[in-house]
Amino acid sequence: xxxxxxxxxxxxxxxxxxxxxxxxxxxxxxxxxxxxxxxxxxxxxxxxxxxxxxxxxxxxxxxxxxxxxxxxxxxxxxxxxxxxxxxxxxxxxxxxxxxxxxxxxxxxxxxxxxxxxxxxxxxxxxxxxxxxxxxxxxxxxxxxxxxxxxxxxxxxxxxxxxxxxxxxxxxxxxxxxxxxxxxxxxxxxxxxxxxxxxxxxxxxxxxxxxxxxxxxxxxxxxxxxxxxxxxxxxxxxxxxxxxxxxxxxxxxxxxxxxxxxxxxxxxxxxx
Amino acid sequence: xxxxxxxxxxxxxxxxxxxxxxxxxxxxxxxxxxxxxxxxxxxxxxxxxxxxxxxxxxxxxxxxxxxxxxxxxxxxxxxxxxxxxxxxxxxxxxxxxxxxxxxxxxxxxxxxxxxxxxxxxxxxxxxxxxxxxxxxxxxxxxxxxxxxxxxxxxxxxxxxxxxxxxxxxxxxxxxxxxxxxxxxxxxxxxxxxxxxxxxxxxxxxxxxxxxxxxxxxxxxxxxxxxxxxxxxxxxxxxxxxxxxxxxxxx
Amino acid sequence: xxxxxxxxxxxxxxxxxxxxxxxxxxxxxxxxxxxxxxxxxxxxxxxxxxxxxxxxxxxxxxxxxxxxxxxxxxxxxxxxxxxxxxxxxxxxxxxxxxxxxxxxxxxxxxxxxxxxxxxxxxxxxxxxxxxxxxxxxxxxxxxxxxxxxxxxxxxxxxxxxxxxxxxxxxxxxxxxxxxxxxxxxxxxxxxxxxxxxxxxxxxxxxxxxxxxxxxxxxxxxxxxxxxxxxxxxxxxxxxxxxxxxxxxxxxxxxxxxxxxxxxxxxxxxxxxxxxxxxxxxxxxxxxxxxxxxxxxxxxxxxxxxxxxxxxxxxxxxxxxxxxxxxxxxxxxxxxxxxxxxxxxxxxxxxxxxxxxxxxxxxxxxxxxxxxxxxxxxxxxxxxxxxxxxxxxxxxxxxxxx
Numbered sequence: 001x002x003x004x005x006x007x008x009x010x011x012x013x014x015x016x017x018x019x020x021x022x023x024x025x026x027x028x029x030x031x032x033x034x035x036x037x038x039x040x041x042x043x044x045x046x047x048x049x050x051x052x053x054x055x056x057x058x059x060x061x062x063x064x065x066x067x068x069x070x071x072x073x074x075x076x077x078x079x080x081x082x083x084x085x086x087x088x089x090x091x092x093x094x095x096x097x098x099x100x101x102x103x104x105x106x107x108x109x110x111x112x113x114x115x116x117x118x119x120x121x122x123x124x125x126x127x128x129x130x131x132x133x134x135x136x137x138x139x140x141x142x143x144x145x146x147x148x149x150x151x152x153x154x155x156x157x158x159x160x161x162x163x164x165x166x167x168x169x170x171x172x173x174x175x176x177x178x179x180x181x182x183x184x185x186x187x188x189x190x191x192x193x194x195x196x197x198x199x200x201x202x203x204x205x206x207x208x209x210x211x212x213x214x215x216x217x218x219x220x221x222x223x224x225x226x227x228x229x230x231x232x233x234x235x236x237x238x239x240x241x242x243x244x245x246x247x248x249x250x251x252x253x254x255x256x257x258x259x260x261x262x263x264x265x266x267x268x269x270x271x
Numbered sequence: 272x273x274x275x276x277x278x279x280x281x282x283x284x285x286x287x288x289x290x291x292x293x294x295x296x297x298x299x300x301x302x303x304x305x306x307x308x309x310x311x312x313x314x315x316x317x318x319x320x321x322x323x324x325x326x327x328x329x330x331x332x333x334x335x336x337x338x339x340x341x342x343x344x345x346x347x348x349x350x351x352x353x354x355x356x357x358x359x360x361x362x363x364x365x366x367x368x369x370x371x372x373x374x375x376x377x378x379x380x381x382x383x384x385x386x387x388x389x390x391x392x393x394x395x396x397x398x399x400x401x402x403x404x405x406x407x408x409x410x411x412x413x414x415x416x417x418x419x420x421x422x423x424x425x426x427x428x429x430x431x432x433x434x435x436x437x438x439x440x441x442x443x444x445x446x447x448x449x450x451x452x453x454x455x456x457x458x459x460x461x462x463x464x465x466x467x468x469x470x471x472x473x474x475x476x477x478x479x480x481x482x483x484x485x486x487x488x489x490x491x492x493x494x495x496x497x498x499x500x501x502x503x504x505x506x507x508x509x510x511x512x513x514x515x516x517x518x519x520x521x
Numbered sequence: 522x523x524x525x526x527x528x529x530x531x532x533x534x535x536x537x538x539x540x541x542x543x544x545x546x547x548x549x550x551x552x553x554x555x556x557x558x559x560x561x562x563x564x565x566x567x568x569x570x571x572x573x574x575x576x577x578x579x580x581x582x583x584x585x586x587x588x589x590x591x592x593x594x595x596x597x598x599x600x601x602x603x604x605x606x607x608x609x610x611x612x613x614x615x616x617x618x619x620x621x622x623x624x625x626x627x628x629x630x631x632x633x634x635x636x637x638x639x640x641x642x643x644x645x646x647x648x649x650x651x652x653x654x655x656x657x658x659x660x661x662x663x664x665x666x667x668x669x670x671x672x673x674x675x676x677x678x679x680x681x682x683x684x685x686x687x688x689x690x691x692x693x694x695x696x697x698x699x700x701x702x703x704x705x706x707x708x709x710x711x712x713x714x715x716x717x718x719x720x721x722x723x724x725x726x727x728x729x730x731x732x733x734x735x736x737x738x739x740x741x742x743x744x745x746x747x748x749x750x751x752x753x754x755x756x757x758x759x760x761x762x763x764x765x766x767x768x769x770x771x772x773x774x775x776x777x778x779x780x781x782x783x784x785x786x787x788x789x790x791x792x793x794x795x796x797x798x799x800x801x802x803x804x805x806x807x808x809x810x811x812x813x814x815x816x817x818x819x820x821x822x823x824x825x826x827x828x829x830x831x832x833x834x835x836x837x838x839x840x841x842x843x844x845x846x847x848x849x850x851x852x853x854x855x856x857x858x859x860x861x862x863x864x865x866x867x868x869x870x871x872x873x874x875x876x877x878x879x880x881x882x883x884x885x886x887x888x889x890x891x892x893x894x895x896x897x898x899x900x901x902x903x904x905x906x907x908x909x910x911x912x913x914x915x916x917x918x919x920x921x922x
Contacts, residue, residue, distance in 0.1 A: 078386040084361070088328055106392065124384075125392070138394075151716065157627035158620070160317075170321050175317065183543075186870075189543050208326060220328050
């Protein structure tokens with residue numbers, strides 16, 4: 001593994017535990033093997049030389065780092081992204097199981113900011129009450145932030161949700177036990193429990209599309225190009241240019257999740 | 272129990288714990304999925320499970336393979352950035368079997384207002400109409416070609432796009448003023464409203480044309496509040512305190 | 522949808538303000554309230570037992586074995602609510618086979634196994650071993666077989682062996698105290714480590730959980746002791762319950778102080794979330810937090826215990842006081858678990874709205890299931906008491922005396 005890759009991958013590989021090595025180590029340490037501390041230590045010890053032992057760990061993976069940027073000034077709140085997501089990913093119908101949704105912010109001259117997202121914005125937004133004294137109003141599309149430091153992956157007890165080498169957070173629906181800890185740990189409300197599969201479900205950046213060279217469905221259908229998708233490592237990628245020329249805000253930066261969904265022209269009320 | 276001998280309890284318990292531990296690790300070895308841990312603490316096969324999901328949206332490039340003329344037409348119009356499947360729905364099936372699977376082709380008024388109905392939350396300059404007032408009942412297609420939606424008549428009225436501003440101005444003291452009194456509108460603004468903007472006044476002297484104490488009186492208008500522009504404002508600009516579209520608002 | 526219908530639906534919507542679309546359904550329901558409550562009882566009961574064993578509080582001898590058996594009964598029931606709330610209970614083994622070392626929840630299997638197998642079962646076995654061997658000789662038929670199995674093949678009842686049992690038992694208890702702390706501190710950590718949730722995220726969470734666990738466990742053992750004595754027509758050892766009440770008072774004071782500290786700290790730091798959390802307390806948790814947890818389950822029994830222990834009352838009166846206080850404490854600690862688990866999910870992480878939780882009656886996560894799971898440990902305890910009567914020691918003492 002070359003140095004720069006290792007740096008880029010450090011968050012992904014460092015906390016990862018290799019099964020075979022874990023087994024080997026545990027068998028050597030049988031007397032202490034059953035205890036929690038043994039498990040805890042094994043992780044630390046393995047990290048140090050994991051890179052050396054598995055030089056080809058990346059061989060079959062594309063070395064990308066996918067990310068999305070959203071220009072709030074361009075979003076017209078048509079909800080086509082949320083609609084396309086439901087269709088592309090066969091997300092269960094209903095307003096409370098969504099992978100992406102559009103929020104409408106209405107900031108009045110005085111008083112509390114109002115936010116709504118009826119049916120994720122798919123059917124449009126109801127008219128504002130008359131005499132709403134608006135200071136400003138705008139739409140904010142939301143989705144899984146595919147954090148570089150994902151709290152959901154940290155808390156998953158079985159390794160059923162994980163970060164791929166190209167920076168996408170996925171859920172293994174055949175392995176998820178449905179404990180819902182990841183739903184609790186997500187600060188962005190991006191996860192839900194699939195009502196029939198009984199496993200956690202979330203945005204995949206349309207992993208099945210991007211690995212075929214297509215755009216995520218929401219980006220594909222956005223009529224105003226408010227959503228920009230690309231590979232952070234490629235200088236030619238549109239997201240690269242976008243990040244260079246816009247002041248960017250990430251959601252809830254104080255939690256150090258290091259999101260990879262970047263917002264341009266976001267108001268401070270956005271959270 | 273004799274001294275020097277290992278107590279019976281210890282022997283028994285050691286045997287039991289050995290059995291438990293060995294069976295635990297055996298079970299662990301058997302039950303761990305094959306591809307687990309190949310790349311990290313997860314089933315590597317799960318990546319392929321996700322990768323192999325079927326796609327529904329074919330992507331705009333695929334459409335151009337057959338419908339090149341429409342794509343060409345669209346590429347020059349206002350809808351150049353609108354992907355085909357925004358209106359026609361997911362069409363991956365159509366690309367595989369073009370004859371029997373046909374994509375949606377909305378012809379009524381249902382689709383267009385999703386983007387073009389007026390909403391104060393939409394960005395300024397985005398073309399919007401009030402659906403209820405805009406030729407009610409008529410399909411949008413009668414006047415607008417969706418693949419090249421040039422308005423049949425370029426709206427002369429600024430309120431077509433700037434509704435909230437014109438609504439405010441309408442009930443304000445500035446109601447009798449035309450927009451062009453303060454803004455000069457380049458022709459290109461009608462074609463490309465987001466890139467060619469209207470000009471705005473930049474100096475207090477502009478407001479002073481009507482409001483300074485030595486401005487020429489206009490007989491046909493109600494009395495205009497007059498001030499000494501230099502003393503009144505100091506180093507502030509007029510619109511720091513007064514909103515020109517609704518000057519009496521505080 | 523017609524606008525009129527839309528308005529009706531909007532009026533019926535059980536949330537105020539804005540919540541993220543996926544937050545509409547609560548993820549952790551009644552059963553997850555039960556889980557920290559049950560593990561808390563385990564930890565508390567064990568700490569109580571260790572008071573006698575390690576710290577030689579001789580007054581507590583009558584409840585020593587009872588406390589151990591109660592801990593075991595509750596520990597057996599503790600993972601059941603966890604299991605039944607899983608979306609895929611049949612995949613629970615994955616937590617043992619491929620535990621994710623960064624996940625607090627994955628460590629549950631190991632903490633639990635350590636505590637059950639290494640601490641509790643071993644301590645009970647060493648404590649009862651001689652009795653079991655005796656019973657296996659006395660009984661006949663099926664029960665003989667059961668006791669024979671429980672001896673695990675040991676037959677040695679020599680004084681040296683008994684002495685060895687005692688020594689090992691004590692050693693295990695010493696190991697057991699940090700283990701009990703870990704077992705419940707870790708349950709607090711599951712919640713306290715969720716940085717996304719400002720109601721949970723607190724360093725004090727494990728400590729608060731631990732002390733409330735000790736409170737609930739001690740009170741529960743006191744209740745069980747009183748009930749079993751009444752059922753057996755035995756007199757309650759007043760020295761023992763008085764001592765229990767004293768310890769309860771001390772621990773409750775610590776617990777109350779910690780919770781108060783946590784509260785003041787949040788209020789004083791006044792972070793971004795303070796507004797929605799204040800709303801949460803006044804709108805949604807007023808009954809369960811202010812009335813049940815703080816007042817009925819905290820201050821009232823604390824004052825009650827103080828008055829009963831140090832006031833001049835006849836023993837019968839005092840017992841009733843203790844009993845009522847014990848029950849109130851259970852209500853209080855259960856409310857505390859409720860307020861943490863349910864309360865933490867009743868506000869939106871957008872910090873803009875509150876949602877509502879309605880308890881279901883039926884179903885895997887419903888009220889009936891919760892009641893079953895609450896009664897189950899008591900049934901297990903009854904079986905254990907039948908199998909390994911804690912009062913064997915009493916009789917022996919009476920004989921020797």
